[in-house]
Amino acid sequence: MTEPSARSIWLRPERAGRGPIPAFDRDRIAAAGIALADAHGLPAVTMRAVAVALGAGPASLYRYVATRDELLELMIDQVNGEISYAALGSGHWLDDLLALARQSRGVYLAHPWLLDATATRTPVGPHAVTYLEHALSALADLDVSPRTKLEAIAILNAVISTLTRAEVIQRLAGQAVPQWQQAQAEFLTQVATAGHHPHLATALTGQPPEVEDSSESFFDRILTRVLTGLLQPDDIGAALVRGRAEAETPAASPGPTAAS
The missing domain is CATH 1.10.357.10 (Tetracycline Repressor, domain 2)
Structure with a gap:
């Protein structure tokens, strides 16, 4: 497997410009991991388990995330997106x-x-x-x-x-x-x-x-x-x-x- 050119997943394009249309995207992969973690805890989140939840083979996820740590990064960022800023602007x-x-x-x-x-x-x-x-x-x-x-x-x-x-x-x-x-x-x-x-x-x-x-x-x-x-x-x-x-x-x- 080729080493990703950028160390951060956020500095790499979600999909290559060429090749077949991807079956998944980062949001779907993160959502599948979050559902597993919410139901069974963080140890339940593996590349294989997430792939199974998406109805795919384990190797297919590596086209989107290089490691489990990157999978966790996607999950963490997605739940951080639940934070609302509507109450800000109080002036204090x-x-x-x-x-x-x-x-x-x-x-x-x-x-x-x-x-x-x-x-x-x-x-x-x-x-x-x-x-x-x-x-x-x-x-x-x-x-x-x-x-x-x-x-x-x-x-x-x-x-x-x-x-x-x-x-x-x-x-x-x-x-x-x-x-x-x-x-x-x-x-x-x-x-x-x-x-x-x-x-x-x-x-x-x-x-x-x-x-x-x-x-x-x-x-x-x-x-x-x-x-x-x-x-x-x-x-x-x-x-x-x-x-x-x-x-x-x-x-x-x-x-x-x-x-x-």
């Missing part, structure tokens, strides 16, 4: 980023296999580029550097994935709080009340009880804290860094005194 960067985050969370919950598919790498396809463009548009008027904006979006996506993974685990456990999480809470409470960890005791028992909130409000609250911390104006962030550096620099030794 935080509201727009939270709206994007809720859409992203919804895609993860609809396709839990996506968490595993993007656990070690995050392929960038056309729909991911659209997401990034909208996120940067929301931050266009914020007085921080382009690098800070890109870093904040990357961290936002990582936090969305982490929070949604925990939510998926809880749903699969069939309870609001999994047994293992309850066991950990009981252990920490016992350790705290023993008297050897006063700061832990204060954190666990020294605060007034809070009303239990929904997954959605918890999600918004955590992301709000993360984003407002990350997207401080650059002059504020620089001042914080300078202040810490000055605090950690040992005072200069006094010069030698003149002998009397």
